[in-house]
Amino acid sequence: MKTIRHAILASFSILCLVGCSKPDSTGNAPNGARKITVGVAFETLQTEYWVAGFEAIKTELSKLDIAMVEAVADSDASRQLQQVKGFITRGVDGIILVPKDAKTCIPMIRAANEAQIPIVLFNRPADKTDAISTAIVADNAKLTQETVAYMVDQARKIGSKHKAVVVLGDLGDINAIGRRDGFEAAIKGNENIIEVVSRVPSEWNQEKAQAGVANALQANPDIDFIFTSSDFLFPSITSALKAVGRYKKIGEKGHVILGGFDGDATAYQMLVDGYLDATGVQDVYFEAKSAVQALIDMREGKKLPQLIIDPGFVIHQGNLKESSPRMWGANIKKKG
């Protein structure tokens, strides 16, 4: 019995150790020359957007015959620091990093700077620092402002004053703050059309978003304008709207003007089905291509700006057909 117990415990320990390590791949070119290797460290792969970004970077690197080693920190900044140090120890030629937040990435950038390894931040910039990096980021505030401005135009066409809800992201996430600021900027000056009756903090949690929107609808049953800081919260919003019989197509009586940010597969389907008015799309393909190009430029000693902006675009019912090939969520949906 004791032997069996020890055997099970040993297997369990091995299972845990295997579960903690990450697969990686590297190699040499067929002619024996050393192949360039890039370390790609993501904070998480827990949303479709990050997976799409990861795949896009992988594709860009493979187009240039660059080997990739990968690490995912599961939202743990100190683990990510160790992963970046691991990349440095194994001598990678460049690092692409999706940090957890703007501050915890600074020691990682410094470590890469000391090892003279170029480092590019993907989609999340660092706070002000003298450490050297380049970040490829969507202009969250501007893109949100454009999206909400489109929604306000739709409200104006309808004519009556609209009651609005904004579903906020994690208030510690700089991207979420940018989107909140973009929303407020779009509403400013349009108070005669839009009255914001509820600001729901979701912490990027679908359950909290669903409960928050349901509560807002309870307090103000005539809400008819909802913006979410990320498309992945749409199932929560539609569920809350369905519960009170308010999930209606554009043009139907009682339609709630809906807008979002990201451009995921759910948003694409809602656009096609005629429920969603507009969403701001982060151009993940532009961001991946720019990140890889920035690494190459930095290796060649070129000086790059601290920020490379992904302008993104607003997709809505009016430009759905021509813009959907650039929408990453549409491509995911079409691939099935």
Added chain:
Amino acid sequence: MKRLYQRLLEFAPLFMFMVVLAFFGAQSSRFLEPRNLVNILVQASSTGIVAVGMTFVLLTAGVDLSVGAIMFVAAAVAGKMALAGLSLPFSLLAMLVVGWLVSAFNALFIARLRVPAFIVTLATLFIGRGLGLWITETRAMNLPDSFLQFGSARFLSVPVPAWLFGMAVVLAHLVLTHTSFGRQIFAVGHDAEMARKAGIRTEMVMAKVYLISGTCAAVAALVTLGQLGAVSPKFGEQKEFAAIAAAVLGGTSLFGGRGNVLPGTLLGAVLIQTIENGLVMTNANPYLYPMITSVVIFVAVFFESLRNRVSRPFSA
């Protein structure tokens, strides 16, 4: 005088709940409407059911960190089955089976092989979340409307999630207060070694509480699916902390041997949801949410420590 003080402290969670109700009721005329109160109960159901299972575990001085991961895997499996065209009852059964399998794994290592619960359930948390991501391929799954219909269905005018929560609370209360198994749980939580010497099969008690916790997590996943109609990669994330907070708010000790489901855990789960509901209803500044929730939890735990001190005057 001391007895009155002790009595007041015992009812502290209930007093806090009443104060919260009165405060938000004064701020918003719609807050105390029956429809909103039912709304709060429905929204608290998922966390509440997990917290009921967690109370059993905490009473034995254990902890189950895997409940959120169990919810995710169960929902992912049910989602895949539903999207493959299998009927709702099959998907629901699969969710329960997932809950039993993961919790049986926990029970084996904790009760039989004596590995600390924290380590085992932390491992199953990571394994479960990884497995869920693998099953869903990190994609959101939008499920057929039958799930939402299940979540919004009513029986005797009360929504099904509230019924499930109520049934879990009543059943757990009866088990804890009217069965020998319930008494054994408290005995194991007070002093496992003494309980073993008294003839209690502590291994069996420990195994059962983790199975109960896993079952509750699977049922909670069903309730959440009924409300969201979708599975995202963050499904059930950090539910373990919400469940522990609800149980502790209701007076369950983290060190085992003391606590109750009715009214304790029920109040704990509903109190947290009531605060969040009230903050949205009054259009409060979003930055206030974590601060206000934390203050209420702190005050509740403070009262709890006072109660401990009064009931154990000679302890260190």
